[in-house]
Amino acid sequence: MTLRSTLPQPEFNVLRAAHAEFYVRDLGRAREFYVDLLGFVETEHDDEHLYLRCLEEREHHSLVLRKGAQSGASHIAFRVASPDDLERLALLAKQQKLPQRWITGAERGQDCALRLQDPSGLPLEFYAEMTQVPRMLQAYHLHKSVQVMRLDHFNCQVPDVATAATWYRDALGFRTTEYTVKETPLGEELWASWLTRKHTVHDLALMNGLGPRLHHVGFWLPDALAVLRACDVLAAAGYHDHIERGPGRHGLSNALFVYVRDPDGNRIELYANDYLTADLDAEPIRWTLEDPRRQTFWGNFAPTSWFEEALLVETVQGDGFVPPRAPLLRDRPDHVT
Amino acid sequence: MTLRSTLPQPEFNVLRAAHAEFYVRDLGRAREFYVDLLGFVETEHDDEHLYLRCLEEREHHSLVLRKGAQSGASHIAFRVASPDDLERLALLAKQQKLPQRWITGAERGQDCALRLQDPSGLPLEFYAEMTQVPRMLQAYHLHKSVQVMRLDHFNCQVPDVATAATWYRDALGFRTTEYTVKETPLGEELWASWLTRKHTVHDLALMNGLGPRLHHVGFWLPDALAVLRACDVLAAAGYHDHIERGPGRHGLSNALFVYVRDPDGNRIELYANDYLTADLDAEPIRWTLEDPRRQTFWGNFAPTSWFEEALLVETVQGDGFVPPRAPLLRDRPDHVT
Amino acid sequence: MTLRSTLPQPEFNVLRAAHAEFYVRDLGRAREFYVDLLGFVETEHDDEHLYLRCLEEREHHSLVLRKGAQSGASHIAFRVASPDDLERLALLAKQQKLPQRWITGAERGQDCALRLQDPSGLPLEFYAEMTQVPRMLQAYHLHKSVQVMRLDHFNCQVPDVATAATWYRDALGFRTTEYTVKETPLGEELWASWLTRKHTVHDLALMNGLGPRLHHVGFWLPDALAVLRACDVLAAAGYHDHIERGPGRHGLSNALFVYVRDPDGNRIELYANDYLTADLDAEPIRWTLEDPRRQTFWGNFAPTSWFEEALLVETVQGDGFVPPRAPLLRDRPDHVT
Amino acid sequence: MTLRSTLPQPEFNVLRAAHAEFYVRDLGRAREFYVDLLGFVETEHDDEHLYLRCLEEREHHSLVLRKGAQSGASHIAFRVASPDDLERLALLAKQQKLPQRWITGAERGQDCALRLQDPSGLPLEFYAEMTQVPRMLQAYHLHKSVQVMRLDHFNCQVPDVATAATWYRDALGFRTTEYTVKETPLGEELWASWLTRKHTVHDLALMNGLGPRLHHVGFWLPDALAVLRACDVLAAAGYHDHIERGPGRHGLSNALFVYVRDPDGNRIELYANDYLTADLDAEPIRWTLEDPRRQTFWGNFAPTSWFEEALLVETVQGDGFVPPRAPLLRDRPDHVT
CATH class of the missing domain: 3.10.180.10 (2,3-Dihydroxybiphenyl 1,2-Dioxygenase, domain 1)
Structure with missing residues (x-):
């Protein structure tokens, strides 16, 4: 108990x-x-x-x-x-x-x-x-074949995940649902943290990396077939080289995902199949960085660009992008070169 | 053996x-x-x-x-x-x-x-x-959300299935894949016959009923979700009362089906999930008319309209419709009133 | 605004x-x-x-x-x-x-x-x-072909929905996501109320009917195909006459559902495809009882048993079932006889 | 015309x-x-x-x-x-x-x-x-969560595709549905040929490569979700490193595929979504080896092992494996190193 x-x-x-x-x-x-x-x-x-x-x-x-x-x-x-x-x-x-x-x-x-x-x-x-505007959920006759249902989360790279995550938890009341540690001879370091307010796996993911940068915005689709249709549609329209990673299954979060880059290189994730997190006190799920099934449950590796490339973010004053800083830890698993 | x-x-x-x-x-x-x-x-x-x-x-x-x-x-x-x-x-x-x-x-x-x-x-x-015209199969970006892949079969009502089916088998080389018999105290009578030339369950289904009439034209969809999307799209556009029967699973043929009537009342079947019939000599599968899982594997009954309504067919001379004749056997299972 | x-x-x-x-x-x-x-x-x-x-x-x-x-x-x-x-x-x-x-x-x-x-x-x-016990979500090799992911909600019949719903809102802090009214010459009456605490469409549905009775317990499945598999599995095992209603799409809640009765007659709903309700102040969605797409978006009617039969509930003292009382309003739409 | x-x-x-x-x-x-x-x-x-x-x-x-x-x-x-x-x-x-x-x-x-x-x-x-043995198609209650429906085809590597394919066409009556050519300054060479007798895309694929070797045996699944479930099940059971390639969409054949290696390294393809080929005289579909969407419509590259590794085949006398011979052409596209 x-x-x-x-x-x-x-x-x-x-x-x-x-x-x-x-x-x-x-x-x-x-x-x-x-x-x-x-x-x-x-x-x-x-x-x-x-x-x-x-x-x-x-x-x-x-x-x-x-x-x-x-x-x-x-x-x-x-x-x-x-x-x-x-x-x-x-x-x-x-x-x-x-x-x-x-x-x-x-x-x-x-x-x-x-x-x-x-x-x-x-x-x-x-x-x-x-x-407020009309909801299109049941206007099925107006849907395209890919059905993007809702924005779900932001994934950001920051130089110091432990410090960043503490702020969201303590100051803003976010809770951790899953997290990744890097095991070292001296103990373990927090490498990534999945944080949420609503009852899904996350509203905000913080990953160790060159930052502050916005890695991707995640959009939820109703089922795995819709994710595959997104790939088919983009490829048919000549955007096959904008499908950067996947489709695959994340171990962490269980999402059936694909990552695509828009014509300007902005990255979005289209995914299905995460789970509900209505028990506010549920024990966060722990992953180690080197577990091959953490990133992709099926064992596939992410491409190098997925670790290296992300979006610069603007200052709140709107006078330019924030210069990113190097991360405290290596920005990818050791098995990714 | x-x-x-x-x-x-x-x-x-x-x-x-x-x-x-x-x-x-x-x-x-x-x-x-x-x-x-x-x-x-x-x-x-x-x-x-x-x-x-x-x-x-x-x-x-x-x-x-x-x-x-x-x-x-x-x-x-x-x-x-x-x-x-x-x-x-x-x-x-x-x-x-x-x-x-x-x-x-x-x-x-x-x-x-x-x-x-x-x-x-x-x-x-x-x-x-x-x-020949361009195939749209891989032009996924031009697909609507319902993906009707190909015409598969015709289903017709005829007054005497046994005689009609014999002609297709003997004169035209069709083979029977599945069939339905009505069991009577005197033996059994052929009530319906699924006949094919290509390697799917049928090109032509013959059912006992007021005829000759064309009951429906069957179109094949790639999976069961596409059948459900057809229902959603039609209902959203105000055609919910044109969804006549289903979605359901046929016992006979294993099809996951829905029957819809077009704005003029012509009937089509949209379905997925039948099977390949490449073994030309496979033993036809036998069903009895009163088996509740034959029509709908899940037990649901078809509406009366499904048995009573069908399309008149034109004479080959094109000078009017062929007057339909009463069937030899009752036109529906005894459990349908 | x-x-x-x-x-x-x-x-x-x-x-x-x-x-x-x-x-x-x-x-x-x-x-x-x-x-x-x-x-x-x-x-x-x-x-x-x-x-x-x-x-x-x-x-x-x-x-x-x-x-x-x-x-x-x-x-x-x-x-x-x-x-x-x-x-x-x-x-x-x-x-x-x-x-x-x-x-x-x-x-x-x-x-x-x-x-x-x-x-x-x-x-x-x-x-x-x-x-706490181990989560089986990613133990995919141990899943059966039907994947019931989580309990989602209870649906209950009560004689006076307006009074009952007020108690859950005012005393327990539930919020309304969708509701049904019966339109009468004198105005409209609350016929059903979908109430929730977590961020899905409901934790508790209250429907006007002979009550207090538990109409069904709703379980969430990951996609519509899993709902269809449930039908196939039950029918194959001889339980085709335990599939009471559906599969279909609810207008209210958007769920792709099937209702099944267990061997003792207890009723569960297996469904997919509702939506997230993280905006706590979202305007509840209003339906009228006679809208044919409310119950089933595709137009199909529910069987009479679905309105009439429900589970008696035990007293808190555990000394027997609570005698149900007649509802204030008619217990089904006028188009259902 | x-x-x-x-x-x-x-x-x-x-x-x-x-x-x-x-x-x-x-x-x-x-x-x-x-x-x-x-x-x-x-x-x-x-x-x-x-x-x-x-x-x-x-x-x-x-x-x-x-x-x-x-x-x-x-x-x-x-x-x-x-x-x-x-x-x-x-x-x-x-x-x-x-x-x-x-x-x-x-x-x-x-x-x-x-x-x-x-x-x-x-x-x-x-x-x-x-x-003949009982068909399990409708014994849904006995299905595991991955539903492998039927063997579809063999894919073999041979040193000289043009000669090999001619034999199957001329001597055995196979027809070509799709094929791949390598474009060279002197013209084009046949690099792969998809051959069939039944009404699907192939019974036999011949690819240019070290051979004779059996590259894989292809099994058909009812839909793309079943292919994804195969990945989930294998990964959950610890076989994530046996998922060699995919899931992905082939341009050639349109198959939604995954390639897996059994515990001994034998390779099978699990796939869905090819198409019917009942028109025996349909024009074969032509692909060029360097088209990135031919192998994977979504642009992903196949791993090197997919080109290099295949199964030795036994002599008809059963006295050992046939020594493979080097292919006439390079065994992979130029963009694969």
């Missing part, structure tokens, strides 16, 4: 990972990739932005494509339960001397939001309210 | 069930149903016809929708291996005094063809050559 | 629907049905009980089959976050004069628990701690 | 690829792999053999595992329509001076058979009759 203590109430009610903003050079080409091929729904656009959402989502957007000179991530956004949470987060940022900025009207469908740079340098946006 | 004798060579090389022609009142509404929703590929059209094909097919059409005053079937067509087969079939029809007619240029993509009325009155077309 | 106010904190932290206990007459026959055919995992058994769990679950049991003279439900259980929640729930029951009882050691793998009769008479159990 | 001439009748009626015999060192370990994990059905065994079949098959065996000192292929077998075909094949072998041998009772479930060495040295068996 495991003993469990009462969970502390988090100070802030972060609901979930909510949206990301990528830079792309050509909005028309990006629309073809995301909307025409992968079946994202276009809510709205202007000369500088494409606002997309997924089929079961009811908010204005979960992915913003913004015209820019190169690929990269402007910010990743979490939804909070109330405007009060935003106020408390601004106070926290002030206390911890984290760069922050209130924005109003910068994104269509969203009124005010708070942006702050987390201790690793990741550009976070928090917002409480967004315009 | 089963003993098998050498198979007799059929006199005619019928390759497979190839296409059907339905009458519809509104071609635009039919296009919306077949092309926009179910993902059939439109090869060509004129004021009176819509020529459709399925995703893995390489011939000009497998379904012709023809403008008419009411629903109904103009003809069902089988492809033969060579023009010589057509000549031999014309001779057979003459010997057996079956109505026949050569047609030339009546269908786009097809040069000459022979039409004849089979002994039950079914309007058959035979042809040897058709214009 | 929708305005949202800060959500009130619930007084009790109910985590999720957790397990149910059914009475069965023959434990061996029940094991064959649940374990050998449907692939539930047997954690433990004694002469009177079979303790089962699903493949992604980590607690000792989510379904208890208990030897009894007839089918019926002993109780449905919710997990809470801490023992303190149990104390507060006992106080609530006392204040509201609801029958209650502490139990200790009554179920293997569980220490102490609180049982109370809700205002409609449903026998609820609350517990905070249960023995 | 494509013109087609009458097809010549083949002299022999080869029905289909029927079974293979692999050598394994440990029959118990082989049973665990094929029966317990992959769900092959064990028809019978003795001290030296394990006779397996697939779920939709009705003959005694499609895979024989035979105890031996090392992995390798004893023979590959084709079923013919009648005993007369065997006599005519023996005459052909005599005329062409190909090693041949009649065997009687060497395999359980099979009476007499003819073995002959084809011009490349591949050990072929032909037989006309085999004991």
Whole structure:
């Protein structure tokens, strides 16, 4: 019989990972990739932005494509339960001397939001309210053959996972569902941490690597066949060399995944088959970095690019990308050269 | 050890069930149903016809929708291996005094063809050559979410199955893969016969019923999920009351099926999961009419409309529909009222 | 822009629907049905009980089959976050004069628990701690062909849905995700309410009907194909007449479902394809009782037994079943006779 | 309008690829792999053999595992329509001076058979009759989670594909469905040929390479999810490093495949999603060796082992393995090192 203590109430009610903003050079080409091929729904656009959402989502957007000179991530956004949470987060940022900025009207469908740079340098946006739009879940006659249902998580590379993960747990109330350690002669080091607020495996994954960088944004599909259809559709349209890794099964999280790069090189994961995490006190699942089934349960190795390439992230002031720093630990398993 | 004798060579090389022609009142509404929703590929059209094909097919059409005053079937067509087969079939029809007619240029993509009325009155077309068109199988980016791969079979109601099936076996070289008998105190009567030339379960099913009538045309989908997507797509577009029966699993043939009626009431079956029949001498599988798992392996009953309604078929002269005659046996199992 | 106010904190932290206990007459026959055919995992058994769990679950049991003279439900259980929640729930029951009882050691793998009769008479159990057991999610080589992943929800019939739902919302902090109204000349009446604590569509559904009765326990499967496999497996083993309704797609909740009755008549739902509900303040989705796509999106009707038959529930004192009372409204849509 | 001439009748009626015999060192370990994990059905065994079949098959065996000192292929077998075909094949072998041998009772479930060495040295068996056994297709309650439905084809490496393929076409009546050419400054060379008798993409694939060797035996699964389940099951049981290539989609044949090595290193392909080839005169589909989507439509490369490793084949006299000879052309695309 495991003993469990009462969970502390988090100070802030972060609901979930909510949206990301990528830079792309050509909005028309990006629309073809995301909307025409992968079946994202276009809510709205202007000369500088494409606002997309997924089929079961009811908010204005979960992915913003913004015209820019190169690929990269402007910010990743979490939804909070109330405007009060935003106020408390601004106070926290002030206390911890984290760069922050209130924005109003910068994104269509969203009124005010708070942006702050987390201790690793990741550009976070928090917002409480967004315009509601029709859910396309049961408008099956309008679905493309790939059915991207919802944004699920962000995966980021940071130089010091242990420090970064502690902040999300202690300051923001995230809980760990799975994690990876690197075993060394002196003990073990935290190499990656899967953190969540909603009841799936993660809202945010932190991996040891050159960072702060956004490794990928994960989107959930209803079943494994939809993941395979994504591969077929992209390959048929000539994007076979944009299928970077997979399809495969992750040991960690159990996801049936494929990683694809958009025409600008921004990386997304399309996946199915993770599991529910409604027991807030469940024992986190531990993996060792060198376990071949951790990354891919079926034994396949990830390509080198998967470890080396990731998106630079913008400063909260929006005046350029944050220079990434070298990680504390080696950025990949020893069996990957 | 089963003993098998050498198979007799059929006199005619019928390759497979190839296409059907339905009458519809509104071609635009039919296009919306077949092309926009179910993902059939439109090869060509004129004021009176819509020529459709399925995703893995390489011939000009497998379904012709023809403008008419009411629903109904103009003809069902089988492809033969060579023009010589057509000549031999014309001779057979003459010997057996079956109505026949050569047609030339009546269908786009097809040069000459022979039409004849089979002994039950079914309007058959035979042809040897058709214009080849690009296969869409791997143009995945152009697929709709329902993927109809190929026409598989015709299912017809005839008043006397035993006599009709004998003609297809003896005169045309079809073989029986599965069949249904009605058990009576005096013995058993053949109630339905599944007949094939190609290596699937059937090209032609003959069922005891008011006939000659075309009950449905069966189209093959790649997996059971595609059958479910067809239901979702039709329901989302407001056609939920056109889903007549299923989805379910047939005991006979093992097909995972759904039966839908087009806007004019013409019936098609969309199915997956039958099996290969490459052993030409395999023992036919026997079912009894009252076995509840024969029609639907999961026990569900078919609705009354499924037994009572079917398409009138046109005479080979094209001067009207063949008046159907009452069947020798009851047209449905005793457990269906 | 929708305005949202800060959500009130619930007084009790109910985590999720957790397990149910059914009475069965023959434990061996029940094991064959649940374990050998449907692939539930047997954690433990004694002469009177079979303790089962699903493949992604980590607690000792989510379904208890208990030897009894007839089918019926002993109780449905919710997990809470801490023992303190149990104390507060006992106080609530006392204040509201609801029958209650502490139990200790009554179920293997569980220490102490609180049982109370809700205002409609449903026998609820609350517990905070249960023995952890190995998760079978990635022990794929031990899975049967049907993969039942986790218990998801309870569906109950109660005579007065509006009153019952209010109690779960106000006293226990449940939120409504979808609901059904019956439209009358005088306005509309709440006919059914889908209520949840965890981030899926429901932990508890309340339907207008003769009650209190447990209509079914819902189990989640990873995809629609697993639901179809359940039908195939049950039919192959001779249980085709235990497949009561479906497979079909619910409009309400979007679930791809099948309802089956165990050898004693206890009803379970096996389903896939609902959606995530992490936005705690999302607008509940409204359905009208007579919308044909509400119950089955594809238009099929549910059989009469589905409306009429449900499990009697035991009193919290365990001295017999609660006599059900007639519902306020008609117990089925007008189009169902 | 494509013109087609009458097809010549083949002299022999080869029905289909029927079974293979692999050598394994440990029959118990082989049973665990094929029966317990992959769900092959064990028809019978003795001290030296394990006779397996697939779920939709009705003959005694499609895979024989035979105890031996090392992995390798004893023979590959084709079923013919009648005993007369065997006599005519023996005459052909005599005329062409190909090693041949009649065997009687060497395999359980099979009476007499003819073995002959084809011009490349591949050990072929032909037989006309085999004991019929119950089909497990609808015994769904006895299926494991991976459902291997039927043996589909053999894939062999030979030093001279053009010569080898000509023999199968001209002498045995096979037809080409797809093929690969290597483009050179002097023209193009046939690098691989997909040949069939039954109505699927192939019964026999011939690839340019060190040979004669049996590269793999292909088994058909009902859908892509079953292929993924095979990966999950093998990995869960510790065989993740036996998943050699895939899952992926072949451009050539459209198969959704995975290649696995049994505990002795014998290679099988588990696949779904090829297409029907009932039009005997369809234009073969042409691929160039360097097209990245030919091997894997999604762009992934095959590992080196896939090109280099294959099974030695036994002489028809059974006195050892045939020494392989170097191929005429390079054994892999230029982009594979």
